[in-house]
Amino acid sequence: NAGVTQTPKFQVLKTGQSMTLQCAQDMNHEYMSWYRQDPGMGLRLIHYSVGAGITDQGEVPNGYNVSRSTTEDFPLRLLSAAPSQTSVYFCASRLTGGASGNTIYFGEGSWLTVV
């Protein structure tokens, strides 16, 4: 069981470049999300999706786009990379977005450096 798979694991970008972080889950989870993790701060929600065709902004959406064409896939696009987007990115999924306490499953993380 692969769980949540995200790629690439490491990436260096130049300022202004664009790229897509890929995320796929094989657990048939409705709810998928992208977080960034910076030193001294908790995981911050970038974008989330409650099902195919539905996406919404999280706490820090600026500079990022997402789409959810299938239940399995939830790519994150950096439109024009900036040094402030240097961070560790985690894709996550859970059964539903409710407060019922479904376990959140994370991908292994993507370490992004923007120079």
Next chain:
Amino acid sequence: RKEVEQDPGPFNVPEGATVAFNCTYSNSASQSFFWYRQDCRKEPKLLMSVYSSGNEDGRFTAQLNRASQYISLLIRDSKLSDSATYLCVVNTYTGGFKTIFGAGTRLFVKA
């Protein structure tokens, strides 16, 4: 004030010690609570849920104090393998669903 606050540590303890972490949350409407564990350069993974009545899983005990709005994690008989960052996670529903992660408490267990 952050919605979920944790002492960042680090907590440095010897093997066999008992160590406790607290996490405070600001929204009294928060509904469910969890502790996640994150190893260095790895993804967070669920350690345990926190129930109002308190719950225990082996050497780990989690408790919730709604009146004072904090949750706690107690680790008994610490092992070297317990060295990690422990994240407090709070779910709140106030018109919209929201999951807030604390910044984490780092624990180092030394031989």
